[in-house]
Amino acid sequence: MPLTDILSRIRTAETAAGRAAGSVRLVAVSKLQPADRVAAVLRQGHRVYGENYVQEAQAKWPAWRTEFGPVEVHLVGPLQTNKAKAAVDLFDVIHSVDRASLAEKLARLAQARGASPALFVQVNTGAEPQKAGVLPDDLDGFLTTCRGMDLPLAGLMCIPPEGEDAAPHFTMLAGMAARNGLTGLSMGMSSDFEAAIAAGATHVRVGSAIFGARG
Numbered sequence: 001m002p003l004t005d006i007l008s009r010i011r012t013a014e015t016a017a018g019r020a021a022g023s024v025r026l027v028a029v030s031k032l033q034p035a036d037r038v039a040a041v042l043r044q045g046h047r048v049y050g051e052n053y054v055q056e057a058q059a060k061w062p063a064w065r066t067e068f069g070p071v072e073v074h075l076v077g078p079l080q081t082n083k084a085k086a087a088v089d090l091f092d093v094i095h096s097v098d099r100a101s102l103a104e105k106l107a108r109l110a111q112a113r114g115a116s117p118a119l120f121v122q123v124n125t126g127a128e129p130q131k132a133g134v135l136p137d138d139l140d141g142f143l144t145t146c147r148g149m150d151l152p153l154a155g156l157m158c159i160p161p162e163g164e165d166a167a168p169h170f171t172m173l174a175g176m177a178a179r180n181g182l183t184g185l186s187m188g189m190s191s192d193f194e195a196a197i198a199a200g201a202t203h204v205r206v207g208s209a210i211f212g213a214r215g
């Protein structure tokens with residue numbers, strides 16, 4: 001679907017939810033997409049992208065940033081602690097902070113650099129055993145830990161269980177963010193971003209609806 005169609009669906013969902021136009025940021029998830037499809041969307045002027053893998057992003061974005069100028073690149077996939085340094089060198093935002101060892105590493109890097117990407121804490125709202133993310137019951141304690149390290153917390157992120165209605169997960173995440181004084185909500189993908197906007201998403205992560213099926 002053309003970028004302009006996605007942007008107008010976002011605008012319609014913002015209006016339907018009584019939210020200001022432009023209050024939702026579109027993170028175009030370009031992982032595993034052929035370069036020509038991503039370059040086409042860059043040429044249309046879009047400047048916010050999401051990636052899942054540090055190495056893949058390292059191979060792609062430095063050249064595109066040289067060619068197209070400043071581009072915000074977000075890490076939306078899981079982050080191994082041994083890739084944290086490469087990640088903070090490359091990404092503007094990390095959506096997948098999910099454990100104390102990673103938070104500690106990011107805090108050490110932030111201190112050494114005097115700067116940090118904006119951080120979202122990933123919450124495993126469905127408490128799925130195979131899925132990354134802090135369990136809902138552990139979230140408040142984890143956020144206190146992160147705040148104790150002076151980490152710049154932008155908000156919360158979730159990936160609802162597949163095959164389930166996502167809306168209750170979005171509502172749950174919004175409640176947890178509000179309770180903890182966090183304003184950022186990274187939720188909603190190709191199949192459900194309008195429901196996420198209705199529930200308060202500030203960042204939707206949309207891949208295949210923009211670029212087509214991944215190779």
Ligand SMILES: *Cc1c(COP(=O)(O)O)cnc(C)c1O
Pocket residue numbers: 029031052076077159189190191205206207208209
């Ligand atoms: C791949 C991915 C997306 C994009 O998914 P689509 O269904 O292609 O829109 C969003 N968020 C995360 C965390 C992903 O891994």
